[in-house]
Amino acid sequence: MTTIDLNADLGESFSRWSLGDDDALLGVVTSANIACGFHAGDPTVIRRTCARAAERGVVIGAQVGYRDLAGFGRRFIDVAPDELTNDVLYQLGALEAFARVAGTSVRYVKPHGALYNAIVHHEGQAAAVAEAVRRYNPDLPVLGLPDSAWLKHAEGAGLRPVPEAFADRGYTASGTLVPRREDGAVLHDADEVARRCVRMARDHEVVSADGDVVAVRARSLCVHGDSPGAVAMATAVRAALEEADVSVTSFAGTSS
Amino acid sequence: MTTIDLNADLGESFSRWSLGDDDALLGVVTSANIACGFHAGDPTVIRRTCARAAERGVVIGAQVGYRDLAGFGRRFIDVAPDELTNDVLYQLGALEAFARVAGTSVRYVKPHGALYNAIVHHEGQAAAVAEAVRRYNPDLPVLGLPDSAWLKHAEGAGLRPVPEAFADRGYTASGTLVPRREDGAVLHDADEVARRCVRMARDHEVVSADGDVVAVRARSLCVHGDSPGAVAMATAVRAALEEADVSVTSFAGTSS
């Protein structure tokens, strides 16, 4: 039977500021990438998000990022690799405290924002994040873009790499994401997105922006929750997957 | 045989800014109160401090504080108790990651600065910190001022309270610390401080600022490392204790 995971960024509120509809998304996804306080999330937000994820049986992953609340982790920072390793270790430990209080534990790692993008190519930072996970807990799988420096370094460090695809992003003929500044970068039609997700999960392929059928290798699909219509789209994706007899389950075991 | 612990604040550098002579102090103390990043300490500082403490056989404790780098944790903040619990949980988890990488674990908790002072009397915040430790790991002993709300709430939460005395502080006739703004609050003569420490450790008493002999109940003595002459004083204290056949050992087991 075909199996796929659905992951989304959660716990990205901070202080007085709310972001995203976490409660709704927790009813849809199987893996929660929970912000760890460096780009978003404060201790109270993190605790609540971990507690609710655990209650809903959603697996907790560490959404580690650059130390940049003022930029929401969306700006590349040229952190020295050894310092980046330490920044990631700090975030892993902090999140673990709340996962533990919620009766579970951190089960995987997925970098956020500019860090996610940087380590597609940045060998030093990719190796630094992999080193942090290896040092912290080499049993943690890591989520990322197929063929990224990040997943290669993770695999080299003895970690289990888990490739993901994006539910609502356009793909090029070579199987990479259409850059955000170009037409077709982001898809807005929930039904179309849902159909593409079924095809990616079941047939391991997607139609590119140019109309080609390209191979997509993904054990997880990333959906979003912080824009209008996002929850409805995620819900449509899950419904379509189940309708197509795709088993929607975490790649990292159960949350308990 | 009489036994006493020596504890000091460590890992309080941040970014480009150095503070204290951690390497020297690690040769003197048996317990390292390591800053967790909220009032001082960054991930790289914390990792290095944990590694060196572990190498030297010094036990690691979590020096948790208010979230206030700009005030070095020295200003009371009226944090709601449930948020304070979460702030402490976050710091405990973060430090644990580095203790783990160093081959050991967090073995006790000692609040820092204004938080330390606040929870001598502030019941809500005292209970909140105790709740964090209980939730995180109820086997962790907690260090604090004898008869403080903090130690009482910790004990009520099932934690082991460990009272401490201050090597270089004056005591009143009622056994409390001479307030910092008064004469005699801080002692500067290393030999005198060392003699007082021996008496506190062995005879459980100290001469107050008024000349009375008052009882002092302490399983640990706090020494400092961030002022001129501080390391020399701490060294003198340790030498005098050993000279007097007082066993200088951690209250929290060994570091390995």
Added chain:
Amino acid sequence: MTTIDLNADLGESFSRWSLGDDDALLGVVTSANIACGFHAGDPTVIRRTCARAAERGVVIGAQVGYRDLAGFGRRFIDVAPDELTNDVLYQLGALEAFARVAGTSVRYVKPHGALYNAIVHHEGQAAAVAEAVRRYNPDLPVLGLPDSAWLKHAEGAGLRPVPEAFADRGYTASGTLVPRREDGAVLHDADEVARRCVRMARDHEVVSADGDVVAVRARSLCVHGDSPGAVAMATAVRAALEEADVSVTSFAGTSS
């Protein structure tokens, strides 16, 4: 002719996080209390808010607060008065840069949140904020609660104190605000609030939670924009004031 000012907190978004409907409120109020970056607001938010306020002819005031993004400035911090003076000076200067770029200048000062509440009674902090304004520009009027330590110290420092009332808050028989934890602290009916505002502006009185008519001395009314229905309420207040021939104008001149 009766004259009143309407003020609201604006520019409280930060980084990725939006808060409040600033554009709508700028069509209603005559004075914009713009956050200065210590409790909310980042440089890009502040610049945009200043520009839009200036375009709409709304006067810019400095909404200074404690340095506490993680608490949104809502927690009392026991900052030493001389440091608080400096924190306020820093915020005044920062905001001024954006007011200047927008073709206007900072015209008044209104403390935010926990600082606002603290300096109703805290003499040291009240004097410290007044000292900052006096040092920066003694021609700036300051907005606050009637009979507060803040307005008294401001007046003593040679500043012009401007008392305000709250559109949607209940008052006690002695003319103070009903504490937030009590029934009747906050009023939710827009029409009732609008009627009360007209009475406060024109007749200088309000009906207390106990049914007494109590005197209210206010040159400005504070309305809110960060909760559901808030803009509609503020709009109703302004419409009712104009309907009653109350002139809605700034206490601090024009924005140009």
Added chain:
Amino acid sequence: MTTIDLNADLGESFSRWSLGDDDALLGVVTSANIACGFHAGDPTVIRRTCARAAERGVVIGAQVGYRDLAGFGRRFIDVAPDELTNDVLYQLGALEAFARVAGTSVRYVKPHGALYNAIVHHEGQAAAVAEAVRRYNPDLPVLGLPDSAWLKHAEGAGLRPVPEAFADRGYTASGTLVPRREDGAVLHDADEVARRCVRMARDHEVVSADGDVVAVRARSLCVHGDSPGAVAMATAVRAALEEADVSVTSFAGTSS
């Protein structure tokens, strides 16, 4: 008569953490690059530094940097140009408040650390910083590396570019700085440095690491204060300049 300015970074302490010997340096330099709080400096540090600079007749410049206390502004951050403009405006205004309280004003701008290095080549960020200065006060001269994108964009924006040289850095045969990771990047002999400074100031030339004489165009020389021997070196530089009848004066007028 030959004229040169001496500039140094000042006001880089933060909270409990001290850095540099500002008082000693203020007796040597004619221009103080004062940190504005984004990479270093807090309001109390900034106020004290401005006051002392004004007392000593040292001109105040804004040492603007990336928003990165955790990295001391030493890490490139890929801030969007329009946001960088706003970050610089914020810092300029904040520093101005303290310059004003000290009876003077901000007289020039010199970017710090990674921002300084980035805008040697990064056109977008160079233009963004120039735009901030132009918007804030087009009469402010700006200090930077000769032939940098920063000085070119500043000149294009109508600002006065002021080239500087580094007292203790080695130069290549093409007149650029020897990269820090190479031998000869930093000179440690105070007498040699002083002699080179005289030659740079009077003869507009320096001997490169390869032994060539290369042209150096500088109206200011940068000296350091945050390393051992730094103040002694700066003092030697000033003494040698005066001995050689070079007039050591600010490029930006007087401080009063």
